[in-house]
Amino acid sequence: MRKLYFLLPGTKGKFGGGGLWAELNTYNLAKQFSEAEVVTYRQRESEHLFLADLLPECQPESAIFVIGWGFDVPKLIPQLQGQNIIYHAHSAGYGFSLPPQIPIITVSRNTMGYWGQQATNNLIYYLPNQIGDEFRHLDRQRSIDILVQTRKSSEYLLDSLIPALQSRYRVEIINSYVEDLAGLFNRSKIYLYDSAEYWAVNGVTEGFGLPPLEALACGCEVFSSVNHGLSDFLDPGFNCHKIAGYSLEYDLQRIASVLERSPSPSDRLSESLLAEYRSENLITRLKVILAEINSFFDYLPQYSDNLPKMTQKRLNKLKIKRIYSKIKQKIKI
Structure with a gap:
């Protein structure tokens, strides 16, 4: 090697x-x-x-x-x-x-x-x-209702949703590096993540999106966008909730519903689903x-590479060939 x-x-x-x-x-x-x-x-x-x-x-x-x-x-x-x-x-x-x-x-x-x-x-x-092994459900008391990190967050999340939530719940806003992120997730009931706008502005994609998966591993309920790499593991209705769902009022209603019900073991993400992302x-x-x-x-x-390349010139040629083939078929009919 x-x-x-x-x-x-x-x-x-x-x-x-x-x-x-x-x-x-x-x-x-x-x-x-x-x-x-x-x-x-x-x-x-x-x-x-x-x-x-x-x-x-x-x-x-x-x-x-x-x-x-x-x-x-x-x-x-x-x-x-x-x-x-x-x-x-x-x-x-x-x-x-x-x-x-x-x-x-x-x-x-x-x-x-x-x-x-x-x-x-x-x-x-x-x-x-x-996912580091430290990101696990520790069955701790959760003193934070809602956790959000400002980095990559949308204007809607920071300027509309969070202010509306702050008057009702204990909201923790993180805008700097956190030494013990796993511990913070284990003290939080809900984690909010909305990165679609950030990546659209920057013109590239969310490669993976570790924070929502780490939060899930720690037993948080996650409200997140499902853009790009997030769609690999986020499954709205089953292991998370889609954020920015139709209206601010509907988001508030769904968040309130999660906070009002008591968590149960069935709410936790199965370790078998996380195994794909563990070091072993x-x-x-x-x-x-x-x-x-x-x-x-x-x-x-x-050897040299000898496979046909998908160049624009070749694609145009293939499109013309396809059109010509269809015309020939119609003439025969």
């Missing part, structure tokens, strides 16, 4: 956030059964290798570079010319294409579907993000995926 180099712009300061933590989690999973190292390429950090220093001595026979920072991918691929590359795809919609020699590992089935259409000749795999399953999947990709990179130097 070739050594894995996980490329990150940096691991501190402005680079902190969900995407960084998810990538580092995957690195830590890979490190449990193969040789792996973090490499930065924008910010030099004493505890990590720097890409510009590493590349001159790196040979494709012994290395695989894992890239995942969407906006940087088009710049990184030319820098890594001649090397083996995996694209770890979180969000979709950045607008770039990938050559067929770059396998894609997607964090959600939503993102897999996107690349399944956009990169028809690439190897594509599914490896969801990890992810390590098993990642072993299979990396073994296949490593084998593909052994094969790669011997």
